[in-house]
Amino acid sequence: xxxxxAVRVSNVSKVYPxxxxxxxxxxxxxxxxxxxxxxxxSGSGKSTLLRSINRLVDPSEGTIELFGRDVTxxxxxxxxxxxxxxxxxFQQFNLVKRHSVLTNVLTGALGRVGGLRSxxxxxxDDEVAYARACLKRVGLDDRASSRADALSGxxxxxxxxxxxxxxxxxxxxxxxxxxxxxxxLRHSVMRHIEALNRDEGLTVLCSLHDLDLVTRxxxxxxxxxxxxxxxxxxxxxxTKALLHDIYGQDAHFDHxxxxx
Amino acid sequence: xxxxxxxxxxxxxxxxxxxxxTARGTALLxxxxxxxxxxxxxxxxxxxxxxxxxxxxxxSARDVLERLSYGALSGVAVxxxxxxxxxxxxPGTAFAAPRGHSAPGKPWDETFSGFFLLIFVELTxxxxxxxxxxxxxxxxxxxxxxxxxLRGLLHPSGAVLxxxxxLLLQTIYLAFMATAFAxxxxxxxxxxxxxxxxxxxxxxxxxxxxxxxxxNFARAVEPLVWALVFISWVGIGPFAGVLALFxxxxxxxxxxxxxxxxxxxxxxMEAITGTGASLLxxxxxxxxxxxxxPFLSYTIYxxxxxxxxxxxxxxxxxxxxxxILKPRVDLGEWGEVGTLVLLIAVTVWALDVISARVRERIV
Numbered sequence: 001x002x003x004x005x006a007v008r009v010s011n012v013s014k015v016y017p018x019x020x021x022x023x024x025x026x027x028x029x030x031x032x033x034x035x036x037x038x039x040x041x042s043g044s045g046k047s048t049l050l051r052s053i054n055r056l057v058d059p060s061e062g063t064i065e066l067f068g069r070d071v072t073x074x075x076x077x078x079x080x081x082x083x084x085x086x087x088x089x090f091q092q093f094n095l096v097k098r099h100s101v102l103t104n105v106l107t108g109a110l111g112r113v114g115g116l117r118s119x120x121x122x123x124x125d126d127e128v129a130y131a132r133a134c135l136k137r138v139g140l141d142d143r144a145s146s147r148a149d150a151l152s153g154x155x156x157x158x159x160x161x162x163x164x165x166x167x168x169x170x171x172x173x174x175x176x177x178x179x180x181x182x183x184x185l186r187h188s189v190m191r192h193i194e195a196l197n198r199d200e201g202l203t204v205l206c207s208l209h210d211l212d213l214v215t216r217x218x219x220x221x222x223x224x225x226x227x228x229x230x231x232x233x234x235x236x237x238x239t240k241a242l243l244h245d246i247y248g249q250d251a252h253f254d255h256x257x258x259x260x
Numbered sequence: 261x262x263x264x265x266x267x268x269x270x271x272x273x274x275x276x277x278x279x280x281x282t283a284r285g286t287a288l289l290x291x292x293x294x295x296x297x298x299x300x301x302x303x304x305x306x307x308x309x310x311x312x313x314x315x316x317x318x319x320s321a322r323d324v325l326e327r328l329s330y331g332a333l334s335g336v337a338v339x340x341x342x343x344x345x346x347x348x349x350x351p352g353t354a355f356a357a358p359r360g361h362s363a364p365g366k367p368w369d370e371t372f373s374g375f376f377l378l379i380f381v382e383l384t385x386x387x388x389x390x391x392x393x394x395x396x397x398x399x400x401x402x403x404x405x406x407x408x409x410l411r412g413l414l415h416p417s418g419a420v421l422x423x424x425x426x427l428l429l430q431t432i433y434l435a436f437m438a439t440a441f442a443x444x445x446x447x448x449x450x451x452x453x454x455x456x457x458x459x460x461x462x463x464x465x466x467x468x469x470x471x472x473x474x475x476n477f478a479r480a481v482e483p484l485v486w487a488l489v490f491i492s493w494v495g496i497g498p499f500a501g502v503l504a505l506f507x508x509x510x511x512x513x514x515x516x517x518x519x520x521x522x523x524x525x526x527x528x529m530e531a532i533t534g535t536g537a538s539l540l541x542x543x544x545x546x547x548x549x550x551x552x553x554p555f556l557s558y559t560i561y562x563x564x565x566x567x568x569x570x571x572x573x574x575x576x577x578x579x580x581x582x583x584i585l586k587p588r589v590d591l592g593e594w595g596e597v598g599t600l601v602l603l604i605a606v607t608v609w610a611l612d613v614i615s616a617r618v619r620e621r622i623v
Contacts, residue, residue, distance in 0.1 A: 080537070088531065093527075096532075096545055097528075099549055167536075
């Protein structure tokens with residue numbers, strides 16, 4: 001770890017037009033190279049927090065910096081450049097279903113490859129080669145020409161990881177990346193995200209609700225409740241007793257889905 | 261406009277006040293219209309049924325409509341509507357409430373509003389019967405007067421068969437060209453008319469309202485009227501018909517296309533935006549792949565509709581088979597009319613079957 005701050009969130013609030021307050025003066029710092037797990041019930045603001053970092057959601061107040069550059073006030077080309085540095089992985093994979101796996105990976109390059117050619121699905125040779133390399137990394141190089149929706153859920157999420165890698169990002173924002181997968185497949189996907197963190201040195205912010213996964217992969221945990229940071233610390237500190245404390249007495253932790 | 265306010269003006273008190281005033285105004289307007297209609301319809305029925313005009317057994321609907329007290333009853337209706345809103349939950353209040361905010365309460369048939377709406381619908385039906393001068397006696401006793409026409413239609417003459425076939429070809433091409441010209445323009449405009457893409461900035465919201473309004477206007481004007489406009493512009497003939505159907509097709513396709521864009525899965529769009537892609541790339545990869553099949557389906561359907569419409573367009577001089585149909589109707593040559601009608605019917609039927617089949621295969 002170099003000690004550089006990759007993501008700095010300062011006093012960020014988000015109120016949606018329907019009046020829901022999703023984030024309430026959230027502040028946190030993520031050092032370069034960290035694997036930060038964001039924990040919380042659905043509706044606690046995890047997705048909003050992650051989406052504020054690449055401005056898929058516009059925060060109502062506060063500032064967010066990505067490697068010292070203000071994301072919240074960036075517009076146009078500057079915003080697109082910052083988005084290019086933060087790759088996002090989604091719970092529902094969000095692939096372009098009717099396009100091939102390879103094209104889907106290539107869309108990760110759209111931040112740097114512009115122009116008419118890219119709109120006609122024609123990408124430079126070196127980008128195509130890199131896309132194939134990314135697919136190989138997630139073990140799907142043999143499925144490059146399949147249609148994306150022909151793949152299983154776990155495979156689709158691996159394509160999404162390859163798309164993130166294609167972006168050549170410095171930060172990965174993973175929003176519940178394994179929540180819609182079979183429990184048996186979760187580790188296979190999580191291990192690829194872990195590899196992004198360990199082998200590529202990418203900073204990962206990953207929202208999760210499964211305590212086992214948190215303790216297994218994260219280096220640090222932040223817990224959100226009703227849009228506020230209610231706890232922060234190493235994964236080992238998140239015992240079941242503490243979780244009861246965070247989520248209230250109504251929560252049960254006998255099954256792993258309880259925090260869903 | 262109301263929706264813009266609701267979505268744009270989140271917590272600002274001024275926006276909230278405007279919003280409430282708009283809702284209140286809409287509610288009052290709706291209630292006043294409802295009450296005024298009920299009062300006027302009651303007066304209409306009263307005049308028709310109980311106040312005979314000297315000399316005629318039943319006065320014509322138009323005469324009675326001219327005698328209604330529009331001003332006075334509208335005034336009374338506004339007062340009653342205002343009183344209603346203070347007293348109880350009125351239909352207008354329910355109409356103006358934001359979506360998802362309808363108050364749960366008693367079943368409709370136990371409320372005064374429900375009773376009122378029932379009366380409203382019943383009055384509308386009886387009034388409508390008299391306004392449109394429904395006459396079952398004529399319908400069931402005068403069949404023989406139309407017998408000649410029907411017989412002619414059922415005994416088509418071969419005299420116009422060749423000419424009809426040629427002009428039928430022209431009709432099909434006419435409809436095709438109108439559709440082809442409309443596709444690219446409607447495609448581009450539909451993105452500007454899609455709610456989900458035009459929420460963020462004030463400029464985008466204006467664009468949405470502007471494009472939607474222009475399109476609604478273009479669609480509200482009958483193709484027949486557009487045909488008359490273009491006939492004086494480019495002269496009688498199929499090109500005027502192409503232009504008339506083109507305008508109408510753009511307007512309809514923008515509506516259908518943009519509704520399709522509004523119902524896409526926003527996920528891929530989010531993902532492509534997140535890569536730092538340009539707006540065009542987001543549209544190209546995040547939206548277009550999702551809308552191509554339904555767009556094709558709508559476009560084929562539109563061509564199908566255009567073939568049907570071009571018959572009527574031809575009546576006023578817009579080319580195609582309708583052009584030779586009109587004089588034969590005027591001269592009462594029912595056999596030849598029968599031939600032409602049959603040709604149109606077969607074409608429309610065939611196109612309908614083919615387009616349904618193709619659309620099934622695409623989606």
